[in-house]
Amino acid sequence: MIRLDYLLKKDGYLFALMLITVPLAGELKFYPLNEVYRISFGAPAFFFFLLLLRHVPAVLSGLLTGAAVVAFRIGLACWGGEHAGFAEAFFSQYPSFFFYFTYACLFYVLKVRLFWDRPLMIGFLGFLIEIASDAVEMTVQFSGGRQIMMPDKLADIAVIAVSHTFIVLSFFNVMKLHESQVREKQTRKQHEHMLMIVSNLYEETIHLKKTLKTTEHVTKESYQLYREMSGNDRELGSRMLRLAGEIHEVKKDNQRIFAGLSKLISNERFRDYMNAAALVGIVIRINEKYAESLGKDIQFRSVIEGEHPDYHVFTVLSILNNLTANAVEAMGD
Known part of the structure; x- marks a missing residue:
């Protein structure tokens, strides 16, 4: 009911x-x-x-x-x-x-x-x-x-029924074609959105990996400085040791975050490749919406010359999107 x-x-x-x-x-x-x-x-x-x-x-x-x-x-x-x-x-x-x-x-x-x-x-x-x-x-x-x-008219009724069915199927197939196109467009948007999310995560893992190296270096230097100063100034040496320990904790937290992000994108990192035109098209569509959200009327044009291999999606997409987004932000209205 x-x-x-x-x-x-x-x-x-x-x-x-x-x-x-x-x-x-x-x-x-x-x-x-x-x-x-x-x-x-x-x-x-x-x-x-x-x-x-x-x-x-x-x-x-x-x-x-x-x-x-x-x-x-x-x-x-x-x-x-x-x-x-x-x-x-x-x-x-x-x-x-x-x-x-x-x-x-x-x-x-x-x-x-x-x-x-x-x-x-x-x-x-x-x-x-x-x-x-x-x-x-x-x-x-x-x-x-x-x-x-009237038996002689029954054949006419059958023909008319066939014609009615043909009309309905024509409209029905047009409607289904439109639905499939709408679904395809939505799927493409979702796919592009996921590509951008993963590419941003990929970029963050690179920065995080650099941060891990930096914190490791700072921890070593702090501990070395503690050893050098412990004999001369115990109080200052103790403070340096605590600082080295806090930096080490930051490093461990970053390592856990890095491990989680790496596991999240490990299946995608070396598998997804895309041709240059498709990558540039994604960047343009995303930044057209970004420019519109900023109230800016910006025209995008792309020119791709020569032969190109398929590029690693997350690396190249991250670079191109950052460059384009920075340009959108820097432009006037």
């Missing part, structure tokens, strides 16, 4: 658009069998919305859409003077409800949404569903006293 607040929050606008679009699309129609049974674009529009509304029960969509279609057609018939009154208009239009309701029920029973990544299967099931829904609508009309079962 779906929660109403979830429906309104996630798919409310799309659901409302379906209730408006399907009745309107149903008015783009023609009558292959008689003056009652119609072929329209309402069916492919409804099928497309059922595919999009993945969090809304299909039966609920069929129930409300069928009612909306009948109400809309009754309103048009009464307003246009096609029927003497509401009762006659309702009797003429109510079979359409069974088409959409049957369509949605079969859509649910056949679990069409499970084949989201198999467009051909979706198309085949859509064809079967439309044929069955047409049969139900014609049966309802026939039970109301209308002679409509």
Whole structure:
């Protein structure tokens, strides 16, 4: 059972658009069998919305859409003077409800949404569903006293069902292509972001390694100075010893940080290589956003000449990004 607040929050606008679009699309129609049974674009529009509304029960969509279609057609018939009154208009239009309701029920029973990544299967099931829904609508009309079962028109209905399925699949594939492009763009941004994080960590490990060497040298010098001064000034020598010990503790802390960073990027350090154009493209995209965040209108242009091997990502990316970021910061508005 779906929660109403979830429906309104996630798919409310799309659901409302379906209730408006399907009745309107149903008015783009023609009558292959008689003056009652119609072929329209309402069916492919409804099928497309059922595919999009993945969090809304299909039966609920069929129930409300069928009612909306009948109400809309009754309103048009009464307003246009096609029927003497509401009762006659309702009797003429109510079979359409069974088409959409049957369509949605079969859509649910056949679990069409499970084949989201198999467009051909979706198309085949859509064809079967439309044929069955047409049969139900014609049966309802026939039970109301209308002679409509015309075998020579059944082939036309099948052709129309195929064309409807083709229309839906065309829009569906375009939509999936757009989704894949959006996902690819998001994945690329995430990948570039991770590259920058790792390259910055890689750079910090280099500075930290240099700091470790410096602290080790300072510790040795402090201890040597303590030994030299311990015989002359015990108090000053003791202070030098404490200082050497504190520097040694700083060194151990830095060693732990260095070990953690090295382990974090050890799998990436010598494995990731990239061509020069891709590296420069990442730097430009990142610094375009950086310049924009600083309120600066800066145009970037890159020229790569000659043949280049693939470069180690984190080393070169760190260097190029630092140079470019420094230039962005130094420029005026």
